[in-house]
Amino acid sequence: MAINANAYTYSVPASDTDIQIGMRVLVPLGNKQLIGIVLNLYEDNPNGNVTIKDIVCTLDSRPVVTHSQIQLWQWISGYYMCALGDVMAAALPAKAFDRTYSLDNAAKKQKKPSDFADETDDLATLSESQRSALDSIKHQWQQKDTVLLYGVTSSGKTEVYTHIIQQTLDQGKSVLYLVPEIALTTQLTSRLGRYFGSCMCVYHSRISDVQRMQTYKRVLDSDSPLLIVAARSGIYLPIDNVGVIIVDEEHEQSYKQTEPAPRYHARSVAIMATRIIGAKVLLGSATPALESWYNATTGKYGLATMEERYRGLSLPKISVIDLNRQYHRKEMYGHFSDPLVERIRKELADHKQVILFQNRRGYAPLTVCRRCGYTPRCTDCDTPLTLHLRERLLKCHLCGYSQAMPSVCPQCGGEMRTIGYGTERLEDEITQLFPDAKTERMDWDTTRRKNDYQEIIDRFSRHETDILIGTQMVTKGLDFDAVSLVGVLGADHIWSQPSFRSYERAYQMLEQVAGRAGRKDKQGEIIIQTWDKDNPVFTYLTSHTYTAFLNDQLPERRQFRFPPFYRLITVVVRHADEKKTDDAALLLAKRMQQVFGKRATGVVVPLTSRVQKLHIRHIQLRIEKEANINKAKMMLTDLIRETNGTAGYGSVRIYADVDPM
Ligand code: ADP
Ligand code: ZN
Secondary structure, eight states, X not given: XXXXXXXXXXXXXXXXXXXXXXXXXXXXXXXXXXEEEOOOOOSSOTTTTXXXXXXXXXXXXXXXXOHHHHHHHHHHHHHTTOOHHHHXXXXXXXXXXXXXXXXXXXXXXXXXXXXXXXXXXXXXXXXXXXXXXXXXXXXXXXXXXXXXXXXXXXXXXXXXXXXXXXXXXXXXXXXXXEOOGGGGGSHHHHHHHHHHGGGEEEEOTTSOHHHHHHHHHHHHHOSSOOEEEEOGGGGGSOOTTEEEEEEETTTOGGGBOOSSSOOOBHHHHHHHHHHHHTOEEEEXXXXXXXXXXXXXXXXXXXXXXXXXXXXXXXXXEEEEEEHHHHXXXXXXXXXXXXXXXXXXHHHHXXXXXXXXXXXXXXXXXXXXXXXXXXXXXXXXXXXXXXXXXXTTEEEOTTTOOEEEOOSSOTXXXXXXXXXXXXXXXXXXXXXXXOTTSOEEEESGGGOOSTTHHXXXXXXXXXXXXXXXEESGGGGSSOOOTTEEEEEESOOGXXXXXXXXXXXXXXXXXXXXXHTTSOOSSSOOEEEEXXXXXTOHHHHHHHTTOHHHHHHHHHHHHHHTTOTTTEEEEEEEEEESSHHHHHHHHHHHHHHHHHHHGGGBOOOBOOSSOEETTEXXXXXXXXXXXXXXXXXXXXXXXXXXXXXXXXXXXXXXXXXXXXXXX
């Protein structure tokens, strides 16, 4: 159902004496009746003498949204420049907008309050460095609301979190534990479930709407403290009783929602939420975001570090293989360099497991006619189609469009060839190389059904699989003891994206992949194949000096006016008609430059300039940290409104993406 994004004023009949802020009400709007949330109550009509309609009725016997939630919604709406109704629609489970649905029914239908056992294990005893990190975090929370825990992979951050959780629960306060979506389907929840049992609940987009409603209600009503393990949308829950918010893997890009509005970053919202509810934030990562690192080293946040892996394990050894040299000497098998093949062979002989990482799914990202050079592209997006050989389809990875794989060039009848490679192709090559090894592929295509993901993980942890080939999915929080080697195939395209964050992101991704190797008894090894072996990322990565890498990035960020020194807002202009998109963007850019001077760029054509039939243009705004950002946002809102109000541009979609990734 469409949700109306505005706030309206209604009168309350004298008979509705029980109405309270945060209750759902049925209201007339136009010739329809809609569900709304009471945001405020006034004694007199705040609009003066303007006549207003009565509400139809209240739908709840008590508030379903708390004052602090409403306060947070208002902050999100202002900060991220979107309608309050967009925040409300994102914040509440869709069932909340179903008139026949009452929160109390949700609870009655729930047989068992939790999926986790009542019996629990004792927490692990912390090592000395873990204990001192814990003490340091608690100490710094006395002065600062937000503390960053920077701990290398396998240093035991999760164990430190469990102690914080336990201590917070013991004080009668709840804990909100945010994790990237994918981590929720894995080992983490069962690990936490063993410690915290039935006082734990999970909240993410893969549970049903009814379950979401039940968890919402449990959080709203619970008399006893809870551990709420949630994806980014967990920040919308009624968390008034939360004492600590943990943001695990805080550098993860998936904490930022890009579509639809609100385009929020869960880390920023978490920090704001704790100000409203009077709680503390713990950000944790082995590869903190540059912004967080900067805030932690300039005194805005506290900082606690764990520089050693648990039980003194060494960090993995990282080797870089120069593809220029390998191809020149013809020391390649398919897309695998000879040294990588030899290492895989050795690990398999020792009954070890291997992970191969390639962040691209499908067989090949490009098909081209050998004769006329024709490349099949998406009809609705400005992007070439990826070949999926198993299904014999060409697919658009942006919109899902697919067509049959042509046997010859549809233009000239010539022979088609493929360029580049994805996980499917690597799977074929590896199977040819090691026909006796058990190989599995984990990517979006092999994990479509509900249990696929878990089953692949389970087979791999039981060592029924020798080689796991996968996209980013293999990098997230998995802990396999027998993995001694991780091969990274296509590292280069991680930083081929034109973003000021591309090196940072590449480092983070590679260090996370590396963290999968050698977690128990011996040093793991990472082999990275690259065309760009002199890239500065490798200099730091091979010596595991992440913070030196970050410090090295800072001067460039300052020089080119990027975060953490400037705040960015990307204004996005979209329309089906290309000329109209260009013209509206030009008009807006011109007005922005008049108002903001050099802080506004001209019109930028993004790398993918058309998605799902809509042309896209960007205008970037860079505002100094010291400047009044609220004022800038207000002026920008006016300019956008003005552009939309110009004759012919009413249908052009224009919105702001604040703190874009
Ligand atoms: P991180 O979250 O920093 O990557 P984990 O908390 O997952 O690290 O710890 C890595 C491994 O070491 C896990 O298997 C964990 O159970 C084990 N471990 C860490 N600290 C302890 C401890 N104090 N006692 C027992 N096992 C620990
Ligand atoms: Zn498409």
